[in-house]
Amino acid sequence: MDQIKWGIIGCGNVTEVKSGPAFNKVPNSTLVAVMRRDGELAADYALRHGVPKWYDDADALINDPDVNAIYIATPPGSHVDYAIRALRLGKPVYVEKPMARNAAECEAMNQVSRETGVPLFVAYYRRCLDYFLKVKELIDQRVIGDIRFVDIHLHWQPYVEEVGENPQPRWRVFPEISGGGHFHDLAAHQFDFLEYALGPIKTASGIARNQAGLYEPEDVVVANFEFESGVLGLGSWCYTVNKEQRIDEAYLIGSKGKITFSFFEKFDIKVETAAGTEVYHIPYPQHVQQQLIETIVNELRGEGKCPSTGETGARASRIMDWITGRG
Missing domain, CATH: 3.30.360.10 (Dihydrodipicolinate Reductase; domain 2)
Known part of the structure; x- marks a missing residue:
């Protein structure tokens, strides 16, 4: 990829400062579309952040030909579904933490990433702060x-x-x-x-x-x-x-x-x-995810490696499953 053109699924509070603005501040990266189930809120976010497109349907954003990378910022319960849909379309995924509801869902996401060869990253941004x-x-x-x-x-x-x-x-x-x-x-x-x-x-x-x-x-x-x-x-x-x-x-x-x-x-x-x-x-910097996002963009451009992948991200979920007995 030359220019990474991002679409956000779930443009809620976490994307207002922590992550959303960073996609336009990282070199060779642009936020081109956002989605939220409430269309009015999606439109408002797009207007305030200067994003060209907004949707109230996740599939519409995932299938948008102008979007070549997906950031999933919804609650964990929908991560596995959205991630797998995007990965199967060949679009790299950056997913919020925790990566999913449990280690089994994380493994399902990683399995599709391995099968397709499409990268999967997780928002454990402390690895870059x-x-x-x-x-x-x-x-x-x-x-x-x-x-x-x-x-x-x-x-x-x-x-x-x-x-x-x-x-x-x-x-x-x-x-x-x-x-x-x-x-x-x-x-x-x-x-x-x-x-x-x-x-x-x-x-x-x-x-x-x-x-x-x-x-x-x-x-x-x-x-x-x-x-x-x-x-x-x-x-x-x-x-x-x-x-x-x-x-x-x-x-x-x-x-x-x-x-x-x-x-x-x-x-x-x-x-x-x-x-x-x-x-x-x-x-901390103003946009705490910016440094991690930059490593993702660099990896997608073949210029570096991101330290927070689906494989590393799944481990935190596995450890919490062990502790709570949910695994």
């Missing part, structure tokens, strides 16, 4: 020696739209749409980056429970996991704490020190060794 690349660099440079242990904690208050005065649960807590709850949505990023930085996780187990009864899937999870390298890991996720108890921290314990960082909302990386403490402050 400077903040996380710095964490990986510190690991690779053995600044804290050999990594012994990983400890991650994500404790958030209930989402307002789900447990306010007039509760209106959103799609993320309906397993038939999302594959699980907030653990499934957010831990996916964590496990994908940990594998990118530390290598494959070979075993994982956990306890997943719903304690507050605000929705069907689990709202608290504890897990342990082991990397093929021998590094051990521990994690806890709770989505029913008050605002003052909110925690988003990860610790890498090494033979010569400790790295503290955040997966979602802080921009500091703290390194503690015998030599002292050093802090790196690395904010």
Whole structure:
């Protein structure tokens, strides 16, 4: 491909800033069409973002001859269907995370990608963000020696739209749409980056429970996991704490020190060794997916490789299935 001409299926909130504008900012890449089931909203998005075409039917966008690559930004429940349709038409696919509702659906997508030879990519953009690349660099440079242990904690208050005065649960807590709850949505990023930085996780187990009864899937999870390298890991996720108890921290314990960082909302990386403490402050860019999208465009043009593929993306789903017992 010379010019990558993108079509978005599901131009909702995630595409407003995180991803959508980036398709026109990456060299040799253009956003030419968007789709949303509500045609008025699709038309509004196209108008505001300067997109030439809009649709209210996914098949119409997938079959548009001006579109040669598809970005699927719908909830996970429809990823496998849309991805397979696009791949069978020979159009590379970039799909939002989590890649699908479970590992089995991820494998179905990867199987079609292998059969057709059409590339499949997943929006695990932490593999390209400077903040996380710095964490990986510190690991690779053995600044804290050999990594012994990983400890991650994500404790958030209930989402307002789900447990306010007039509760209106959103799609993320309906397993038939999302594959699980907030653990499934957010831990996916964590496990994908940990594998990118530390290598494959070979075993994982956990306890997943719903304690507050605000929705069907689990709202608290504890897990342990082991990397093929021998590094051990521990994690806890709770989505029913008050605002003052909110925690988003990860610790890498090494033979010569400790790295503290955040997966979602802080921009500091703290390194503690015998030599002292050093802090790196690395904010996210405006469009957090832009750097990953650029690697996709480069690969499709034969000029590089994207670090987040269907094969790597499926692994996070497999690990979460192990922990929750859904696999």
